[in-house]
Amino acid sequence: MTAPLLEMRDVGVTYRARGREIPAVRDVNLTVSRGEIVGLAGESGCGKSTLASTILRLQPASAQVTGQVLFEGEDVLTMRWGDLRTLRWAGASIVFQGALHSLNPVHRISRQIGEAITTHQPGLSEQQVTERTGDLLEQVGLPRQRASTYPHQLSGGQKQRVMIAMALACNPSLIVADEPTTALDVMVQAQVLDVLQHLVRELGVGMLIISHDLSVLGDLCDRIVVMYAGRVVEAGPAAAVFGQSLHPYARALSAAFPKVGDPAARFAPAGLPGDPPDPAELPPGCSFAPRCPQALDSCTEAVPLLESYDGGRLAACFRVGEDRETVSLP
Amino acid sequence: MSMVVAGEAPATEVTPRSGGRGKSYPRYVGGKVLGSLGSLAFMLVVNFFLFRVLPGDPARTLGRGRFTTPEQLAEFNRTHGLDQPLVEQFFTFLRNTFTGDLGVSIKYNVPVSELMLDRMWPTLLLVGTSTILSTVIGIWMGIHQAWKRDSFLDRSTTGTALTLYSMPEWWLGLVLIAVFSVGIGPIPGIFPTGGLDSGAVGQSAIEHGLDVAWHLVLPVFTLTLAYLAEYSLIMRASVLDELGEDYLTTARAKGLRDIQVRNNHAVRNAMLPATTVIALNLGFVVSGAITIETVFSIPGLGLLSTEALQTPDYWVLQGTFLFASGAVIFANLAANLLYGLLDPRVRS
Amino acid sequence: MTAPTETPVEAGRLSTRQLSWQRRRQALARGWAEFRRHRSGMVGLGIMVAFVLVALCAPLLASADGLSVTKATGGVLESPSGKFWLGTDESGRSVLTLLIWGSRISLLVGLLATVISMVIGTLIGLLSGYFTGWAGSILYRFTEWFLVIPFLPLAIILATVLGRSLFNIALVIGITTWPSTALLIRSQTLSIKERPYLERARVLGAGRAHQIGRHILPNVMPMVFANTTLTVAAAILSETTLSFLGLGDPTRVSWGTMLDSAYSVGAMTTGSWWFFLPPGLCVVAVVLAFTLIGRALEEVLDPRLRGR
Numbered sequence: 001m002t003a004p005l006l007e008m009r010d011v012g013v014t015y016r017a018r019g020r021e022i023p024a025v026r027d028v029n030l031t032v033s034r035g036e037i038v039g040l041a042g043e044s045g046c047g048k049s050t051l052a053s054t055i056l057r058l059q060p061a062s063a064q065v066t067g068q069v070l071f072e073g074e075d076v077l078t079m080r081w082g083d084l085r086t087l088r089w090a091g092a093s094i095v096f097q098g099a100l101h102s103l104n105p106v107h108r109i110s111r112q113i114g115e116a117i118t119t120h121q122p123g124l125s126e127q128q129v130t131e132r133t134g135d136l137l138e139q140v141g142l143p144r145q146r147a148s149t150y151p152h153q154l155s156g157g158q159k160q161r162v163m164i165a166m167a168l169a170c171n172p173s174l175i176v177a178d179e180p181t182t183a184l185d186v187m188v189q190a191q192v193l194d195v196l197q198h199l200v201r202e203l204g205v206g207m208l209i210i211s212h213d214l215s216v217l218g219d220l221c222d223r224i225v226v227m228y229a230g231r232v233v234e235a236g237p238a239a240a241v242f243g244q245s246l247h248p249y250a251r252a253l254s255a256a257f258p259k260v261g262d263p264a265a266r267f268a269p270a271g272l273p274g275d276p277p278d279p280a281e282l283p284p285g286c287s288f289a290p291r292c293p294q295a296l297d298s299c300t301e302a303v304p305l306l307e308s309y310d311g312g313r314l315a316a317c318f319r320v321g322e323d324r325e326t327v328s329l330p
Numbered sequence: 331m332s333m334v335v336a337g338e339a340p341a342t343e344v345t346p347r348s349g350g351r352g353k354s355y356p357r358y359v360g361g362k363v364l365g366s367l368g369s370l371a372f373m374l375v376v377n378f379f380l381f382r383v384l385p386g387d388p389a390r391t392l393g394r395g396r397f398t399t400p401e402q403l404a405e406f407n408r409t410h411g412l413d414q415p416l417v418e419q420f421f422t423f424l425r426n427t428f429t430g431d432l433g434v435s436i437k438y439n440v441p442v443s444e445l446m447l448d449r450m451w452p453t454l455l456l457v458g459t460s461t462i463l464s465t466v467i468g469i470w471m472g473i474h475q476a477w478k479r480d481s482f483l484d485r486s487t488t489g490t491a492l493t494l495y496s497m498p499e500w501w502l503g504l505v506l507i508a509v510f511s512v513g514i515g516p517i518p519g520i521f522p523t524g525g526l527d528s529g530a531v532g533q534s535a536i537e538h539g540l541d542v543a544w545h546l547v548l549p550v551f552t553l554t555l556a557y558l559a560e561y562s563l564i565m566r567a568s569v570l571d572e573l574g575e576d577y578l579t580t581a582r583a584k585g586l587r588d589i590q591v592r593n594n595h596a597v598r599n600a601m602l603p604a605t606t607v608i609a610l611n612l613g614f615v616v617s618g619a620i621t622i623e624t625v626f627s628i629p630g631l632g633l634l635s636t637e638a639l640q641t642p643d644y645w646v647l648q649g650t651f652l653f654a655s656g657a658v659i660f661a662n663l664a665a666n667l668l669y670g671l672l673d674p675r676v677r678s
Numbered sequence: 679m680t681a682p683t684e685t686p687v688e689a690g691r692l693s694t695r696q697l698s699w700q701r702r703r704q705a706l707a708r709g710w711a712e713f714r715r716h717r718s719g720m721v722g723l724g725i726m727v728a729f730v731l732v733a734l735c736a737p738l739l740a741s742a743d744g745l746s747v748t749k750a751t752g753g754v755l756e757s758p759s760g761k762f763w764l765g766t767d768e769s770g771r772s773v774l775t776l777l778i779w780g781s782r783i784s785l786l787v788g789l790l791a792t793v794i795s796m797v798i799g800t801l802i803g804l805l806s807g808y809f810t811g812w813a814g815s816i817l818y819r820f821t822e823w824f825l826v827i828p829f830l831p832l833a834i835i836l837a838t839v840l841g842r843s844l845f846n847i848a849l850v851i852g853i854t855t856w857p858s859t860a861l862l863i864r865s866q867t868l869s870i871k872e873r874p875y876l877e878r879a880r881v882l883g884a885g886r887a888h889q890i891g892r893h894i895l896p897n898v899m900p901m902v903f904a905n906t907t908l909t910v911a912a913a914i915l916s917e918t919t920l921s922f923l924g925l926g927d928p929t930r931v932s933w934g935t936m937l938d939s940a941y942s943v944g945a946m947t948t949g950s951w952w953f954f955l956p957p958g959l960c961v962v963a964v965v966l967a968f969t970l971i972g973r974a975l976e977e978v979l980d981p982r983l984r985g986r
Contacts, residue, residue, distance in 0.1 A: 056583050088585035096583075101576040104595055106602075106674060115594075116584045150674045372823040380835050496911065496965035498918055501937065501958040508946040508954070523947065610825065617830030621919060625941070635834060636923055642838045647831075654831040662826055 003073045005174050005206040006032040006055065006092070011067035013050050013059060013230075022280045024050045024063070026230045029306075032174060032206045037197075039217030039238065040210045041253060042227035043276050048210045049097070051227075052176050055208075056088050071174070090120045093167040097179035097210075100159065103151040109137075109162055110147035116169040136165040140195050157188035164195060174206045175199070181216055193220055214254045218242035226250045229277050229287035232306060236313035246315035248292050286318070294319050354677040358670045366663040373655045378423050380651075381644060427652070433645030437638070442649040446631060452526055453630030456546060457619045460553035465608065468558040472565025472604075473597055479570065488566065491559040499556035500621035506548055507625070521548045524627035549626045553618055557611075564607045568600040575599070602673050609665030616654045702896075709900075712978045719974025725967035729960075733781040744775030745931055755943070755950045765952035767936070768943045776931050777956055783932035784961070787848050788914035794852025795913070796859060796906050803863025804898065808871065808890055818864065825857035829916070837925040844927050851916045859905055866898050900979050908972035911965045918961050933957040 013025040025047040032038045040048045053059045054069050057076050069076040071091060076084065096102035104112060113133045118124065124132075134144035140161040151159060160180060167175055177196060181189040197220060200207050211217055217224050217238065224241040226234040226249065234247040245251040252272045274291040277283055283290055285300035292299065296319070304316045414422070426432070432442035475484045494502075513519035522528070527541045572578070573596065581591045623632030631650055638646040670676055692700065713719055732739065743749050750770035758765045764773040806817035833850045840846040870876065876893055884892075920926060921934025922941070940946075940954035 058579055058583055085585040085587070088583055090585070094580075094583050096576060096580055098576065102580045104577040104581070104599070106598055106672065115581075115586070119585050152675045368819070369823050369826050373827060376827070376832075381839060492969060493962065493966055496915075496969055497962050498915055498922070498958070500919070500922065501954075501961070504937070504941065504946055504954055505958070508949070508951065512947055512949065514949075614829065616828040617919075620830050620834075621923070624923070635831065639834060639838060639924060644838075647835050647838060651831040651835055654828045655826070658828050659826055 003070070004031040004033045005072060006030070006208070007068075007070040008051070008054075009068040009070065011051065011054060011065065011069060013047070013054065014064045014066075015060075016062050016064070020280055023282075024230055024279055028067075028227070028230075028232050030225055030232070030235075032208050034173065034206050035200065035204045036223070037200050037207045037209060037221045039221035039224040040208060040227065041212065041214050041217055041224055041250075043212055043253075045276050045279070046227045047230040047279075048227050049178055052094070052178055052208065052210055055092055055174075055176055056094065057084055058094075086120070089116055089167075089172065090170040091172055092174040092176065093170065093172040095160075095163045095167045095175065095177040095180055097182060100151075100156070100183075102163065103159060105151055107150075108147070109133075109149055109151070109154075113137075113147070113162075113166045113169055116166055120170045132169070136168055137162070139168065140165045141191070156184055157191065160184060160188075160192055161195065164192070164199075168199070168203075172205065174208070176208045176210070178210045179212070180209065181211065181213065189216070196220065212253075214242055214250075214256075218254070226253065229282060230279060231287065231316065232314070233288065233317070234313075234315045235306075236311065236315075240311060240313060246309065246313060246320045247288075247317045248294050248319070249288050250315075252293075286316075355670060358677045359667060362663060362666045362670070365666075366659050369659045369662075370656070373652075373659065374424065374427065375420075377648060377652055377655075378420055381648070432649040432652070435638075435646050436643045437641045437646070442645050445634065445646065446649055446653060449629055449631050449634050451630075452628050453619055453623065453632060455542075456549055456553065456623065456628060456630060457615060459546070459550050460557065461612075461615055463550070463554045464557040464561055467554070468561025469565045469601075469604065471558070471562040472567075473569055473592070473600075475562065476566045476569035476573070476600075477592055477596075479573075487562070491563050494555060494559035495563065497556070498621070499552060499618050500625045502556060503549070503552040503622055503625040506552055510548060521545075524625075526628055546628075549622050549628060552626075553615075553622050556618055557615060560611065561604075561608055564611075565600065565604045568602075568604040568607075569596055571603070572596045572600045598672075602669065605665055605669050605672065609662050612658055612661040612665075616658060709978055713974055716974035716977065718970045722967040722970030722974070725963055726971065729781060729964050729967070730785065732778060733785050736778050736782055740772070740775040740778045742779070744772050745779055747771065755945070755948060755953065757950070758952050764956055765950070767939060767953055773936075773952055773956065776936055777933070777960060780931045780933045780936055780957065781960065783844065783930050784914055784917060784934070784964070787844055787851075787917045787932070788910050790845070790848035791851035791855070791913040791917065792906060792910045794848060795855040795909055796902065798852065799856035799859025800863050800898075800902055802856070803860040804867055804890060804894065806860065807864040807867025808886075808894065821857050821860045821864070825861070827854070829854045830919070833916070833920060834923070834925065837920060842925055842927055844930060847917060847920055847926060848913075850920070851913050855909060855912060855916070859902075859909060862905055863898055863902065866901050867894055870894050870897050904972055904975035904979055907968050907975060911968035911972065914961065914968070915965055933961050 008028055008030040011025060011028045011030075012023065015022040015024055028047075028051060030038070030040075030051075040051070042048050050059065050063070054065050055071070055076065057069075057079070059065060065077055067077075071087060074083070076087065079087065103109075107115075110130070110133055113136060114129045117129050117132055130147075133147050137144055137146055142158060142161055142165070146154070146158070146162070151162075154162065164177075164180075180196065181192055184192065193216065196207065196209070199205060209217060209221060214224070214226075218241075221238040223236065224234075224238045225232055226241065226245075226247065228249050234241060234245060234250040236246075241250060242254050245254055249272075256272065272291055277287055277290070283300065285302055286292070286295070286304050289295040289299040299318055304318050306314045306316045307320070308314055309320070430443045432446070434440065435442055435445055438445060471487060475487050478484055507521075507523055508514075509519075511519040511521045511523040522545050524545075526545055527538065528545070530541070533541060575596075578591060578595055581595045586594075619630070620632035620635055622628070623630045624636045627633065631653060634646060635650045637643075638650070747769045750766075752762055752766035752770040752772060754766070754768055754770060756762060756766040756770075762772045762774065764777065767773055767776060802817055802821060806814050806821060808814070809817070832854055836850045836853065837846060840849070871894070876889060879889055879893055917926075917932065918934035918937070921932050922938045924938055926932060926935050926938075928935075934957075936957040937954060940950070940957075943950075943953075945951075945953040
C-alpha cells in the first residue's frame with residue numbers, strides 16, 4: 001500500500017508567550033489519503049487551525065512543533081527551505097478561513113492567482129498564465145472576467161470561490177480547507193461545498209476540511225476527527241461519528257447543529273454549558289470533565305487515551321468502554 | 331473541466347462593479363481637487379483676517395509706532411484701502427492676490443511678489459532635496475526596522491530616531507555647524523558656516539553649481555536627518571500594523587520568498603497609511619525650512635520670513651504665509667492623488 | 679476582563695456613583711501596573727519628574743539674582759570653571775542659573791499651550807464626532823482645513839500681531855496644534871457612539887449633554903490623556919523654536935531665548951559650547967521624556983500597538 005498523502009505522527013504545538021508555555025496541540029495522529037475527504041471538527045480554540053498550519057510549516061515563530069508531519073513520506077518540519085517552498089501550493093495548498101482578509105486588498109485577482117502559478121512555473125508566458133487563471137475561475141463557477149477585479153468588489157461567496165480557484169492553481173495533491181463555509185449564508189454554503197466535493201471526486205485530490213459545524217462535515221466527509229483542547233477525542237467514519245458518537249463531546253457537538261427543516265431541533269437547541277478550557281491552565285485528567293454530563297470523579301485523575309473500537313473507530317473516554325467491546329488494547 | 335454550479339442565487343450574490351480603474355479615478359481626483367480648493371479658500375480668508383480683525387486699530391497695528399499724526403494715519407488708511415468696508419477690502423485683497431499684487435515690502439521697498447520670486451529657488455532646492463532624501467531613506471529604513479523587529483538594529487535605530495524626533499532641527503544645525511564648519515579643537519571645520527555660495531566672481535556655471543552644492547551639504551543633511559527620523563518611525567509603525575494580516579500568510583503559503591512577501595505584499599499595503607501621515611507632516615517641512623535657512627543664512631523664503639519679523643514687514647509675512655500654505659495644500663493634494671492610485675478601495 | 683485580584687463589589691451596599699468610582703480606581707490601578715512594565719515609559723517618567731522638580735525648586739537651586747544682567751559678576755562667555763559650572767553668557771551671567779530658571783518658562787509655556795490645545799481640540803473633536811449632519815461635517819471640514827495650515831508661518835504672523843508675551847506664545851501654539859487632537863478625539867467619539875450602552879442611554883431619555891458628559895467623555899479621557907503628553911512634547915519644541923526666532927518674551931529667560939542669544943553672539947564660531955549645548959540637550963531630554971511616556975500610554979490603552 002502506498003504511503004498516505006498526509007500523515008501526522010504525535011504532533012504537538014506549544015506557544016511561548018510572555019514567559020509561559022501554552023500547549024495548543026498535543027499528541028495528534030491524523031492521516032489523509034488520496035481521494036479521501038477527512039473532516040477536522042471542534043470548537044474555536046481547540047487547536048485545529050494551529051494543527052493545519054503545520055502542514056505547510058506556517059505556524060507562527062513563537063510556536064514549537066514536535067512530532068512529524070509527513071507529506072508523501074517526507075517530514076515537512078525538517079525539510080530544507082527550498083523543498084518546502086516547492087511543496088507550498090504545488091504539493092498542498094490551503095483555502096483560508098475568512099477570505100475577506102486572506103486576499104491582498106490592493107492586488108487584482110488575476111495578479112494573486114497568477115503569482116501562485118508563476119512562482120511554481122516560471123517558464124510560462126503571460127498569455128498562458130491568463131488562460132490558466134481563466135480556466136481556474138470557470139472551474140469554480142465564476143466568469144473569466146472576474147480576474148480583473150479587486151477583492152473588495154466581490155461578495156463573500158465569490159471571494160471564497162476565488163480562494164478555492166487559487167488553491168487549485170498548481171495542481172496540488174492535498175487541499176486543506178479551513179472553515180470554508182463560516183460567515184457564508186446557507187445557500188452560498190451549499191454551493192461552496194458542492195464545488196469542494198466535485199474537486200475531490202473529479203481531480204482525485206485529498207482534502208482536509210476544518211470546521212466547527214459537524215453537520216457540514218457529516219454530509220461531505222469520508223472520515224471525521226474530533227478535537228478538544230488540543231487532543232483528538234474521537235475519530236472514525238463520518239456517518240458514525242456524526243450519528244452515533246462515542247465521545248460525549250462529539251455527541252454534544254453533533255446535537256448542537258439542528259437539522260435544517262426539522263422544527264423539533266430548532267426549538268430545542270442542545271448547547272453545552274461552559275467554555276473550552278484555557279490552554280494555559282488545563283484541568284487535571286480529562287480536559288472535557290468539567291463540562292461533561294457523564295463525568296465521574298475518576299475522570300479527573302487520568303487523561304483518557306485513544307482506544308480502538310470496531311468499525312475503525314477511535315475514542316478517548318473512560319466511559320465508552322462500559323457499553324462497547326474494545327477491539328484491541330493500546 | 332468545468333463545474334456545473336447552480337446559477338448564482340440572486341439574493342445573496344451581489345453584482346460586482348466593473349474592475350476597471352479608469353471609471354472612478356477621475357471622479358476621485360475631482361473630489362480631491364474640490365477639497366483642496368476649499369482649503370485654499372479657507373486659507374485666503376484666514377490670511378485676510380489675520381491683520382485686520384485683531385484687537386486694535388489696523389493702522390496702528392500695521393504701521394506700529396511709525397505714524398504719530400492723524401494725517402499720517404488717514405493717509406495710510408487711504409492708500410491701503412483700510413477706510414473701505416470690510417467686505418470690499420476682502421474682494422480687493424482677493425483681486426490683488428490673484429493678479430500677483432501682494433503689496434510692497436516695507437523694508438526693501440520692492441514688490442513682495444518680486445522679492446519672493448527672487449528668493450524662491452534656494453528654498454526649493456533645499457526643501458526639494460531634503461524631502462526626497464528623507465522620504466526615500468526614511469521609508470527604506472522603516473521597512474527594514476519593522477521586518478527585523480526587536481533586533482539590535484531595530485532597537486538602536488528606533489531609539490536614535492526618537493531622539494532625533496525630539497530635537498529642534500535648527501539646534502541640530504547649530505551643533506553640526508560647530509562640529510563641521512568651525513571644527514573642534516585641533517580638527518578644522520570643512521564646511522562653510524553659512525550662505526549659499528562663496529560670493530566669488532567669475533565662476534563658470536558648473537563651478538557656481540558646485541559651490542552652491544557644497545554650501546548646501548550641511549543644511550540639506552540637517553533637514554534630511556530631522557525628517558528622516560520621523561518618516562522611518564511612521565513607516566515602521568505602518569509595516570508593523572500589516573505584519574499581523576492574513577493575506578501575508580496566504581502569500582507565504584503560496585511559496586513566495588521572504589523578500590517577495592515583504593515587498594510585494596506587506597510594504598505595498600503599508601505605503602497607504604504612511605503616505606497619508608507623511609503628507610500631513612509636510613507642513614512641518616516648511617517650518618523646518620524656515621529655521622534651517624535662518625541658522626545657515628541661506629537667502630531663501632524662510633530667511634525672508636524671519637528677517638521680516640524685525641521690521642515687522644507685514645506684507646512680506648502675508649506673502650510668505652500664502653506661499654507656504656499653498657505649497658502644503660498642493661503637496662497634500664498630490665499625496666491624496668497618489669493614495670488614490672495605490673488603494674483601489676478608495677476609488678469605488 | 680477577569681482580574682482575580684480586584685475587590686469584588688458587594689451588590690446593594692454601594693450607590694451607583696460609588697460603584698463607578700471604584701471601577702475607575704481599579705482600572706487606573708491596572709493601567710498603572712501595565713505602564714510600569716514599559717521600561718521606556720518609566721525612564722521618560724523619571725526624566726520628566728526630575729525636570730519638574732528642578733523647575734519647582736529653582737529658587738532653592740540658584741539665586742534669582744543670577745538672572746539680572748546688571749548684577750552679573752562673570753566675564754563674557756567664560757568657559758566652565760569652579761565658580762561657574764557651565765560658564766557664563768555674553769552678559770556674564772551663570773549659564774547654569776539661566777538653565778535652571780529657564781526650565782520654568784519652557785515647561786510652563788509648554789503646559790499652558792497644551793491646556794489650550796487640548797481644550798479646543800477635545801471640544802471640537804467631541805462635537806464633530808457626536809453631531810452627525812451638517813453641524814458635524816462643518817466642524818470636521820474646519821478641522822481638516824486648519825490641519826493643513828503650516829505651523830511656523832502662522833505662528834510667526836500671530837506672534838507678530840499679538841505681541842511678544844508668554845501668554846501669546848502659549849496661545850499661538852495652542853491655536854495651531856489643536857487639529858490633530860480634534861481628529862483623534864473625533865474618531866474615538868465616532869466609535870464609542872456606536873456602542874450599545876449609548877443607545878440604551880438614549881432610549882432611557884438621556885439628553886445630549888448627559889450622553890456626552892457622562893458616557894462619551896469618560897471613555898475618551900484615556901486617549902486624551904495619552905495625547906496630552908505627546909502634545910506637551912510638541913508644545914515645548916514649538917516654544918523653543920518661537921523663542922529662538924525672537925518671538926518670545928525678551929524679559930524672561932527660557933531655553934529657547936538662551937539659544938537665540940547664543941546664536942546672535944556667535945557661540946558656535948567662538949566654540950562656547952557651554953552656552954548652546956546645555957539648553958538644547960535639556961530640550962531634547964524633556965521632549966524625549968514626554969514622547970516616551972506618551973508612546974507607552976498609547977500602548978497601554980491600545981493593546982494592538984504593543985511591541986512598537
